[in-house]
Amino acid sequence: MVMRMRLALLVLFSLAVTPLLARAVDIHQLRQLAARNNVTCILVFGDSSVDPGNNNRLDTTMxxxxxxxxxxxxNGRPTGRFSNGRLATDFIAEALGYRNIIPAFLDPHIQKADLLHGVSFASSASGYDDLTANLSNVFPVSEQLKYFLHYKIHLRQLVGKKKAEEILRGALLVMSMGTNDFLQNYFLEPTRSEQYTLEEYENFLVSCMAHDIEEMHRLGARRVVVVGIPPLGCMPLVKTLKDETSCVESYNQAAASFNSKIKEKLAILRTSLRLKTAYADIYGTVERAMNNPKQYGFTVTTKGCCGSGTIEYAESCRGLSTCADPSKYLFWDAVHPSENMYKIIAADVVNSLDQDLLL
Known part of the structure; x- marks a missing residue:
């Protein structure tokens, strides 16, 4: 049954990329399969890759x-998502039949019913290292976990203690961060680079990740999906700042090394905590799309759609003109993927949800 659900979800995502085939799919049946396997909701932690607008409530430029x-x-309006449209977590939630978006936990318009289907605690510019968040005055993971505890309290008030624990046991917790730890912290600020070699810093970040997952487990989580970091050296902003026309190999090597350490630690946590874990290889997803753009519907992979596409993101993207068709661009701004790329990432995240995670 679990394998059937996994395959069905993969079919759904392929249809998100090729909508003309959608009429042939029984969406209702797919969502029934998800329900039978007790996937209750999605709870999200991380940075701008999964923040739907929590930073709107903060005094930060991010x-x-x-x-x-x-x-x-x-509805064609900005929400706080660093994209032209939805994020990968939004598409995952839609495929499972919960909502077509994952709302921000701090959204003042959030409804009680939203708590039953999932929320995001993520904060753009955050990372596994608390210092990373402090540099931009955003929520570190420790603060995101405090809001997770608040969520748990609200959930108990809504459905009772027993049902709340049931929902948490069946929830998919998604962690997506790490990029800012390197780009805004280690490679830019002197503090960590003076304290650690690059490999030592990777190990430090992995230890932070493990501590966060242990705390999630203590609060009731039993299924955790960790998203790796993309090929950092291929981001338009990085190439511009390093004055390179091709991907910056040293940055990509750091990303690949860090991702391998994440996978190793997850294998250990799976055993030590009896936790169900999965790793989502975003590095490979982005790399494949860059190497085979036509296969994924892209015509531009070297720059973003906003402004010049080479350096603008966040505040520097405000009010700028954009490309005519963002769906043809892998990047939306000089750092973040387009909505179309997030669809592709979401498909690969679902592919990482193996039988051990869903049972």
Whole structure:
């Protein structure tokens, strides 16, 4: 049954990329399969890759709640998502039949019913290292975990203690961060680079990740999906700052090394905590799309859609003109993927949800 659900979800995602085939799929049946396997909701932790607008409530420049962000969102408005449309976690939630978006936990318009289907505690510009978040005055993971505890309290008030624990046991917790730890912290600021070699810093970040997962487990989580970091050296901003036309290999090597350490630690946590874990290889997903753009519907992979596409993101993207068709661009701004790329990432995240995680 679990394998059937996994295959069905993969079919659904392929249809998100090729909508003309959608009429042949029984969406209702797919969602029934998810329900039978007790996947209750999605709870999200991380950075701008999964923040739907929590930073809107913070005094920080790391926001995306202004045009042209949200240009292709459901109602054409900016929400705080660093994309022209939805994020990967939104597409995953839609496939499972919960909602077509995952709301921000701090959204003032959030409804009680939203708590039953999932929320995001993520904060753009955050990372596994608390210092990373402090540099931009955003929520570190420790603060995101405090909001997770608040969520748990609200859930108990809504459905009772027993049902709340049931929901948490069946929830998929998604962690997506790490990019800022390298790009905004280690490679830019002197503090960590003076304290650690690059390999030591990778090990430090992995230890932070493990501590966070242990705390999630203590609070009731039993299924955790960790998303790796993309090929950092291929981001338009990095190539511009390093004055390179091709991907910066040293940055990509750091990303690949860090990802391998994440996978090793997850294998250990799976045994020590009796936790169900999965690793989502975003590095490979982005790399495949860059190497085979036509196969994924892209015509531009070297720059973003906003402004010049080489350096603008967040505040520097405010009010700028954009490309005519963002769906043809792998990047939306000089750092973040387009909505179309997030669809592809979401498909690969679902592919990482193996039988051990879903049972």
């Amino acid at each position: 926001k995306g709640n202004f045009p042209p962000y949200g240009k292709d969102f459901l």
